[in-house]
Amino acid sequence: MTRCKHSHRVPLDLVQEAWEKSTTEHVDMAVQCQLSSHDDGEHYGLFSDTGEYGTATWLRWRERTEAELIALPDCPLVATGPDGEACCLFDGHAEHHTWETALEEVSCSD
Template sequence: MQRQLATHSDGEHFGLLDDLGEYGTALWLRWRGATEVELIVFADCPVVSPGPGREGCCLFADHADQHTWQDAVAEIPCTR
């Protein structure tokens, strides 16, 4: 599992666990600190990039920071 959001040192952290392939949702882990971990289903982010490529964001709806197609980092593969 890889962290999917921009690097930050505090607050909540998220990692994609599995793309459910149904109804535009995915299974994510959400954690804060070293001991609080929660399994949660989030709807997929509906935002797509401008221009002819129209690449979709690989994060969940209402996520913080930039979309995965903005300033893309090589370590974030999008398998959806």
């Protein structure tokens, strides 16, 4: 199980929009897909988690199409166990929860 290798440059107008709309000091110019390896479908890269509590802004794209920013609620599922780890993805995502795959050290916030 490996993490999806796809990454995407954030379109400049979206970067600009994020600057204007939010108080975030750091806007990523490129994001990597957070899902575990998949062959088709949409890629989701975490763009910003500074929005409303319980939501995050994701860059969603397909190959050869324009990317778009969408706000999605956080995945509510937490690993069972004493130190239940939260999933870093969004509600209703495909593939596996981040704590299921235990790829490299995944941290939701960096």
